Amino acid sequence: xxxxxxxxxxxxxxxxxxxxxxxxxxxxxxxxxxxxxxxxxxxxxxxxxxxxxxxxxxxxxxxxxxxxxxxxxxxxxxxxxxxxxxxxxxxxxxxxxxxxxxxxxxxxxxxxxxxxxxxxxxxxxxxxxxxxxxxxxxxxxxxxxxxxxxxxxxxxxxxxxxxxxxxxxxxxxxxxxxxxxxxxxxxxxxxxxxxxxxxxxxxx
Ligand SMILES: CC(C)(COP(=O)(O)OP(=O)(O)OC[C@H]1O[C@@H](n2cnc3c(N)ncnc32)[C@H](O)[C@@H]1OP(=O)(O)O)[C@@H](O)C(=O)NCCC(=O)NCCS
Numbered sequence: 417x418x419x420x421x422x423x424x425x426x427x428x429x430x431x432x433x434x435x436x437x438x439x440x441x442x443x444x445x446x447x448x449x450x451x452x453x454x455x456x457x458x459x460x461x462x463x464x465x466x467x468x469x470x471x472x473x474x475x476x477x478x479x480x481x482x483x484x485x486x487x488x489x490x491x492x493x494x495x496x497x498x499x500x501x502x503x504x505x506x507x508x509x510x511x512x513x514x515x516x517x518x519x520x521x522x523x524x525x526x527x528x529x530x531x532x533x534x535x536x537x538x539x540x541x542x543x544x545x546x547x548x549x550x551x552x553x554x555x556x557x558x559x560x561x562x563x564x565x566x567x568x569x570x571x572x573x574x575x576x577x578x579x580x581x582x583x584x585x586x587x588x589x590x591x592x593x594x595x596x597x598x599x600x601x602x603x604x605x606x607x608x609x610x611x612x613x614x615x616x617x618x619x620x
Contacts, residue, residue, distance in 0.1 A: 434567045435501045442554050448511060450563060453493055453500040457510065461486035461502075464510040469549045475586050476546040489515070499567065503547075503556055512547040514560045515579060516567070524577065531602035533616065535575060541568045544579040545589075553588065561596045569619055576619065581612035590615075 437451040453461075465481040478485050492498045497519045503512035520537045528535050543564045547556050568576050578598065582589045590600075590613065598615040605611050 434570065435499060435563065440503065440556065440559050442551075442556070444554055446554075447506045448503050448551070448556065449506075450501060450503050450559065453490060453502050453513070455490050455493065457502065458483070458486045458490045460504075460508075460510040461489065461513065464513065464548060467548060468546070472546065472549055472552075475583055475589065476544075489513070501560075501563065503551075503560065505551075510548075511551045512545065512556055512560060514564065515542075515544040516564055517542045517579070518571070518573075520577075524579075527604065528577075528601070528614065528616075531614065533601055535577070539574040540577055541571070541573050541575075542577045542579040557589075557592050558596070561592065565596060565617070565619070574619055576617040578615045581614040584611035584613050593617075 435450070435452045437449065440448040440450060442448060462483050465478070465485060468476070468481060473481060489500060493500060497517055499516040499518065501514050501516060502510050503514075505511050518541050520535055520540045520542070524542070525535050525537070541564065543561075545557060545560055547560075564576060576598070578593060581604065582593070584590075584603065593615050594600075596617065598617040600613045601616050602614045603611060604614065
């Protein structure tokens with residue numbers, strides 16, 4: 417299991433002051449660092465997206481695994497509702513991206529209403545995680561989820577949503593999120609006929 421230790425409070429973007437830069441000790445001896453996404457991460461993010469295997473892309477579906485997505489994400493961080501963060505290795509290479517937002521798209525609100533869950537804008541955070549193939553299953557997902565939970569708790573938010581749900585066959589993501597208190601509240605089938613589960617974590 418990876419252990420997280422706070423190393424420094426240095427944060428370059430005041431919109432991301434809630435995400436503290438910190439070191440992660442991975443169980444296999446490797447070190448990693450969690451920090452806010454920055455505008456200058458565009459190139460690193462393109463390298464990250466283009467390195468993802470077909471299997472990982474199959475679980476983490478994007479319109480574009482390159483510059484378009486990287487630019488959009490990096491430029492979104494001027495929005496105070498975007499608290500995206502990355503994990504990098506000891507060579508400063510991005511090895512994970514956590515999309516973490518405080519807004520609630522209307523389509524999500526409507527979908528959850530159909531499950532009988534009324535989400536109130538301003539009380540919900542949303543997250544979506546992808547870890548580089550070489551770093552999966554060594555505890556980084558747990559560290560990243562804990563960061564989202566701690567930040568959401570400190571903001572007094574009531575609910576955390578897994579953005580876009582999780583593919584029903586993504587056993588690892590479902591196991592991990594349930595371990596952190598997320599509950600399946602509904603299911604839906606996308607336009608390609610693939611099944612997803614929608615999960616929420618109700619904060620204390
Ligand atoms: C899913 C993902 C985010 C999980 O992060 P991670 O760092 O690999 O996960 P961790 O190492 O923190 O934890 C994995 C847990 O799942 C378990 N696990 C691994 N494979 C599993 C499987 N096929 N079925 C069920 N559980 C599984 C592990 O044993 C571990 O649980 P434990 O701590 O109770 O032993 C990461 O693997 C990833 O980015 N995958 C590709 C993209 C993706 O699926 N994104 C999620 C979309 S929401």
